[in-house]
Amino acid sequence: MPTNNQLPVNKDLFAFVNSQIVPVSEAYLHISDLAIQRGYGIFDFFKVNNEHAYFLDDYLKRFDNSAAQMQLNIPLAPEALKTVIRELIAKNNLVESGIKMILTGGYSADGYQPGTPNLIITQQPFSLPTQAQYNTGIKIITHEYVRELPTAKTINYTIGIRLIQRIKDSLAEDVLYHQEGIVSEFPRCNFFIVKQDNTVVTPLNNVLLGITRKNVLHLAKEKYKAVEGPVTLTDIFAAKEAFLTSTTKRILPIVQIDDKNIGTGKPGAVTLNLLADLIALEEKDWVGKQVAE
Amino acid sequence: MPTNNQLPVNKDLFAFVNSQIVPVSEAYLHISDLAIQRGYGIFDFFKVNNEHAYFLDDYLKRFDNSAAQMQLNIPLAPEALKTVIRELIAKNNLVESGIKMILTGGYSADGYQPGTPNLIITQQPFSLPTQAQYNTGIKIITHEYVRELPTAKTINYTIGIRLIQRIKDSLAEDVLYHQEGIVSEFPRCNFFIVKQDNTVVTPLNNVLLGITRKNVLHLAKEKYKAVEGPVTLTDIFAAKEAFLTSTTKRILPIVQIDDKNIGTGKPGAVTLNLLADLIALEEKDWVGKQVAE
The missing domain is CATH 3.20.10.10 (D-amino Acid Aminotransferase, subunit A, domain 2)
Incomplete structure (x- = not known):
């Protein structure tokens, strides 16, 4: 990878980047992505306990709404998105965690016009306030x-x-x-x-x-x-x-x-x-x- | 690379990502970067004709000012930055082009606190209005x-x-x-x-x-x-x-x-x-x- 800045990631965890689940240490976006070029993207975040995602439908609905407001198409249909989330949860096998979905403006030819959105899903251990x-x-x-x-x-x-x-x-x-x-x-x-x-x-x-x-x-x-x-x-x-x-x-x-x-x-x-x-x-x-x- | 979205890049060109000049098709940032997580970063853009960067000192001064306003440290001193720019110009060998420097909030452990800024420099052919x-x-x-x-x-x-x-x-x-x-x-x-x-x-x-x-x-x-x-x-x-x-x-x-x-x-x-x-x-x-x- 063309960087000397250390990655602050847990090497045992996996992330989803577009079509694949990969070790989070290998989850990269090309620099032509519109999040990097123009800060253009949306996200959402929900809590997971073992295999259960709390209030998942509410969060997916809001993710959908944010995407629509930013004229971004989510590349996975709702059921396919849920399937990926379930696969990621099974693979990471955490007790208390948070899952973050990010949808960016995609790889842009001129660094301004949106391309096909890139979807990233990450999961990290999570702690409540003290x-x-x-x-x-x-x-x-x-x-x-x-x-x-x-x-x-x-x-x-x-x-x-x-x-x-x-x-x-x-x-x-x-x-x-x-x-x-x-x-x-x-x-x-x-x-x-x-x-x-x-x-x-x-x-x-x-x-x-x-x-x-x-x-x-x-x-x-x-x-x-x-x-x-x-x-x-x-x-x-x-x-x-x-x-x-x-x-x-x-x-x-x-x-x-x-x-x-x-x-x-x-x-x-x-x-x-x-x-x-x-x-x-x-x-x-x-x-x-x-x-x- | 963990993505199926096509890269809109010219495979003959090079980019600088942190410490290295690499083919632009290999220029990636990890998804923990604060530009991807939180749209946090600055940039600047100047015009180049063959080996000459127009009004370069003005653009570098503004880049510096933007970085300061966003509490970001540019990882290269001004002379070292100019050296990298000159190397990139020599390597890409374009007639009329634009150079873009992006400085992000860096790889963030929690997706919110800034890390060590990531510096990207790209160069692309460039056309004036018709x-x-x-x-x-x-x-x-x-x-x-x-x-x-x-x-x-x-x-x-x-x-x-x-x-x-x-x-x-x-x-x-x-x-x-x-x-x-x-x-x-x-x-x-x-x-x-x-x-x-x-x-x-x-x-x-x-x-x-x-x-x-x-x-x-x-x-x-x-x-x-x-x-x-x-x-x-x-x-x-x-x-x-x-x-x-x-x-x-x-x-x-x-x-x-x-x-x-x-x-x-x-x-x-x-x-x-x-x-x-x-x-x-x-x-x-x-x-x-x-x-x-």
């Missing part, structure tokens, strides 16, 4: 920004990655985007607040519609009032609780934003209640599929 | 958008590439970005108007500072009044002439915008005068370097 993070909650900062195509899961994280250092310097864990004080999402997570009357609110505009967000909204509606709608920075400071949701983090309590405490400055009862319900829902999805398969 | 395009001028459309980091030449062209089909459907050649009617730039070119009093104006804010833009401003100042400042859509419709500038297109007259004529609807005298001056300036740069080398 118990300490769940117990004490996290600190976040804010940044004024709206993603270019908020409803598509594009690979463009230019702004998010540039902010990594500022997050570290602030001893924070993540950065919440807003526009003129109206908040939207984190680079890779959705955002919720719990109002003083226990109403659960999550932004609707300028956000990627997370699968965990959808599940948490569903769970919240069973016990509380839950709405999708505008959330301002002022709303956050007046809120009782706040938390983020994501595939890899489930529900993570947020206790501080830009050095100000939210509520009591400790993880709240509604947040922890929803986290317990989400874990139960994941169990149910897992058990349901074991019976069905 | 004489017909210079003679008749082009039609453009408009779109409301500002690039995320306008002063850095990042690889993020998500919006530009999504607009390719709309440009074609409109029988246009390019799309001009504006925000609330204040225009900035094209995806890959700068924009100029010539007012009724022959003042040449180009937007200053939210633009990539093109090298051809800089050269044209310099040339315009020798004959006309030339300023950098706000240009609105209304200004364009009141203008006598309009044109775009870029490394690959030099100066291209614009005669129609969103189906409305600009000026007489034909390439204007100031535009064509500046084009002649630009060609002469390129000659001078070429001759100057032949003497110096």
Whole structure:
């Protein structure tokens, strides 16, 4: 391979690149790919326990939707894609893992016009947040920004990655985007607040519609009032609780934003209640599929 | 190589990938690269005639500036980079060509944190616009958008590439970005108007500072009044002439915008005068370097 930069890969794992499953250490794309030339592509990511992919149909539907928004054709039909995913899971044989599907603009003759999309599927061991993070909650900062195509899961994280250092310097864990004080999402997570009357609110505009967000909204509606709608920075400071949701983090309590405490400055009862319900829902999805398969 | 998608490359050409010059058909990046994972990278592009790279120091300076804005270290010192460029030019032995340098976020262990940047340099034959395009001028459309980091030449062209089909459907050649009617730039070119009093104006804010833009401003100042400042859509419709500038297109007259004529609807005298001056300036740069080398 024409590179002297070390590969940060587990040599025992396999990846799918277009038509083949290959050792991940041999998974390459030619430099004419439009992701390399123009950052053009989409992806999605879901959690796997042994052989079970959680909420797979939801993730595949979103992947499909992102591809359509970017005018990219997924080279495999849904059933063929599921077959490849199952083969990869069987071959890698991991306990807790995440699977990432990336679809790029393909090999481009002129470095600008899309070609036939390249599909990559990788699987990596995966760890949930630490118990300490769940117990004490996290600190976040804010940044004024709206993603270019908020409803598509594009690979463009230019702004998010540039902010990594500022997050570290602030001893924070993540950065919440807003526009003129109206908040939207984190680079890779959705955002919720719990109002003083226990109403659960999550932004609707300028956000990627997370699968965990959808599940948490569903769970919240069973016990509380839950709405999708505008959330301002002022709303956050007046809120009782706040938390983020994501595939890899489930529900993570947020206790501080830009050095100000939210509520009591400790993880709240509604947040922890929803986290317990989400874990139960994941169990149910897992058990349901074991019976069905 | 683990792919069945055909490579759109000239098998006789060579590319530089990190430490090596290799046949371009063997120039690959591992899928853990942050350009593929997160669209994170920068690039630059300059024109070459035989062994001469036009205005090379200007392009290298801009590449350096883009890298700094994206917190990426160029793995080669300026002189070493020039040596590699010279080696590549000698090996490919083309008459008229363009050289593209791409610097990515490197191989990332977790698909999010940058690694050691990967540097790619490619060279391809290159053709100027047709004489017909210079003679008749082009039609453009408009779109409301500002690039995320306008002063850095990042690889993020998500919006530009999504607009390719709309440009074609409109029988246009390019799309001009504006925000609330204040225009900035094209995806890959700068924009100029010539007012009724022959003042040449180009937007200053939210633009990539093109090298051809800089050269044209310099040339315009020798004959006309030339300023950098706000240009609105209304200004364009009141203008006598309009044109775009870029490394690959030099100066291209614009005669129609969103189906409305600009000026007489034909390439204007100031535009064509500046084009002649630009060609002469390129000659001078070429001759100057032949003497110096």
